[in-house]
Amino acid sequence: MSDRLSTSELSKALKNAAVKLGFEACGISTATELTNEKSRLQEWLNRGNHASMGWMENHFEKRVDPRNLVEGAKSVVSVIQSYYHPFEPTDNPSIGRVSRYAWGDDYHLVMKKKLFALLEWLNENAGGANGRVFVDSAPMMDKVWAAKAGLGWIGKHTNLISEQHGSWFFIGELVVDVELDPDQPVLDHCGSCTRCLDACPTNAITEPYVVDANLCISYLTIEHRGPDLPQDVADKHGNWIFGCDICQEVCPWNKFKTESQESRYLPREGVLDTDLQTWSELSQEEFSEYFRQSAVKRTKLDGLTRNVHYAQMNARSKAPDAT
Numbered sequence: 636m637s638d639r640l641s642t643s644e645l646s647k648a649l650k651n652a653a654v655k656l657g658f659e660a661c662g663i664s665t666a667t668e669l670t671n672e673k674s675r676l677q678e679w680l681n682r683g684n685h686a687s688m689g690w691m692e693n694h695f696e697k698r699v700d701p702r703n704l705v706e707g708a709k710s711v712v713s714v715i716q717s718y719y720h721p722f723e724p725t726d727n728p729s730i731g732r733v734s735r736y737a738w739g740d741d742y743h744l745v746m747k748k749k750l751f752a753l754l755e756w757l758n759e760n761a762g763g764a765n766g767r768v769f770v771d772s773a774p775m776m777d778k779v780w781a782a783k784a785g786l787g788w789i790g791k792h793t794n795l796i797s798e799q800h801g802s803w804f805f806i807g808e809l810v811v812d813v814e815l816d817p818d819q820p821v822l823d824h825c826g827s828c829t830r831c832l833d834a835c836p837t838n839a840i841t842e843p844y845v846v847d848a849n850l851c852i853s854y855l856t857i858e859h860r861g862p863d864l865p866q867d868v869a870d871k872h873g874n875w876i877f878g879c880d881i882c883q884e885v886c887p888w889n890k891f892k893t894e895s896q897e898s899r900y901l902p903r904e905g906v907l908d909t910d911l912q913t914w915s916e917l918s919q920e921e922f923s924e925y926f927r928q929s930a931v932k933r934t935k936l937d938g939l940t941r942n943v944h945y946a947q948m949n950a951r952s953k954a955p956d957a958t
């Protein structure tokens with residue numbers, strides 16, 4: 636009798652291995668074409684909601700079917716890892732705010748290492764496994780795959796929400812040529828709630844489940860290149876200098892947030908309480924040193940300085956003697 640694990644045993648053991656590696660949860664989907672999401676993505680792109688992220692139009696066929704990314708792909712294994720550490724940002728408008736996910740070390744580096752370890756585990760226990768690791772690094776619709784795998788639902792703010800873990804987590808995937816037992820999606824629990832739509836300062840959630848990147852502070856402060864932010868958004872972005880967490884902060888499901896087990900996501904010194912004036916004076920050397928191994932590097936010093944400049948104008952307009 637073979638001692639090879641059955642598909643169901645292997646799938647269960649894989650999820651246990653993922654949790655042992657430090658992921659909060661792991662779910663499985665069959666690698667296939669994303670038929671419904673394909674038309675939704677095309678419509679979103681046609682409306683220009685991706686703003687200047689032209690790369691989102693590239694590799695469309697790969698983005699909607701992982702079998703075009705990995706030859707012989709049979710399964711997509713999705714994982715989530717919490718980045719929530721119980722520190723609260725100040726509401727002082729003269730302090731620059733950085734999105735919670737970027738307080739510590741760059742998740743790409745941390746997650747990839749763990750996912751390669753999971754792939755190695757699968758290779759050893761499935762009698763061979765070929766595949767690829769994805770962390771925001773290729774045309775993969777990570778939230779869609781995680782939702783298909785039952786790890787949560789995509790909320791009206793378009794982030795994935797888990798009943799057990801809220802939404803302060805990263806998502807990663809393996810696409811593998813191993814047959815595994817797929818999980819079932821969970822129900823959408825947004826119900827009649829509209830807190831994220833009501834709280835978004837720029838009305839970037841143009842309708843439930845649709846975010847227009849042209850209006851989103853997160854997109855504009857991270858991905859947008861150039862010396863200026865669009866004025867009608869810039870004067871509403873408050874003191875955010877990298878990203879924006881407002882729609883997740885107001886989401887009632889984040890009362891189920893899970894504290895991260897990963898110390899590399901702890902806030903680096905100064906990231907929660909540095910004033911805008913100090914941020915504005917950062918030299919290239921200081922920026923490179925301070926944000927070594929940080930996702931903030933993505934916006935480069937020019938982008939950060941631009942964001943700080945607008946945040947300073949917003950802070951001045953909020954000052955008690957502002958006219």
Ligand code: SF4
Nearest residue numbers: 835851852879881882
């Ligand atoms: S990240 Fe900020 S700007 Fe973007 S949709 Fe959420 S609340 Fe609105």
Ligand code: SF4
Nearest residue numbers: 790791825828831886
């Ligand atoms: S704030 Fe409400 S509507 Fe928005 S994602 Fe959370 S539960 Fe859904």
